[in-house]
Amino acid sequence: GESVGLHLPTLSVQEGDNSIINCAYSNSASDYFIWYKQESGKGPQFIIDIRSNMDKRQGQRVTVLLNKTVKHLSLQIAATQPGDSAVYFCAENFSGNTPLVFGKGTRLSVIA
């Protein structure tokens, strides 16, 4: 289930189940979005990206969905594994080489 801790919301899922992590972005003019995975003590690792002219993009075991109407982004992880346990951040970008704006993050905890 999903709970809100002191700081980061946490999503707990059983190994093998699918995970859905949600993100609300702030700027309706943003045209590029990235999901990053951050493990404890490490830097953010690129997972998948999507441009605003798309509403869905699939990678290996991951799918990103974009709903521009409500400024919502989601990351779906199929057959979640213990190695997927990490904090996941969405980030938005407005056109070209500009700074990323990060969401608050969701901690994914996989129960073996």
Added chain:
Amino acid sequence: NAGVMQNPRHLVRRRGQEARLRCSPMKGHSHVYWYRQLPEEGLKFMVYLQKENIIDESGMPKERFSAEFPKEGPSILRIQQVVRGDSAAYFCASSPPQEETQYFGPGTRLLVL
């Protein structure tokens, strides 16, 4: 192709000292970004540089903080007269020209005593 390199990985300073953080971007990447992360929070943009130019420093405090990306060598984030509130993880990211995807280094964890 080595990823983004940052050093040191951990840095301990006493209040009033200077902290110097280094970032070597990926090969072929001419754009460098610095972000700061507090525990249990997302990354906050500080400064964006290209070789020998600061493009956007809107996220960097006006005092005590400075950044450079010289023609040769790594990008440097310098924090003078550190205070306890500067304790955080500082991440560097790089991207090639005309590409939005930013690739992050492992970070430098600064602890100010």
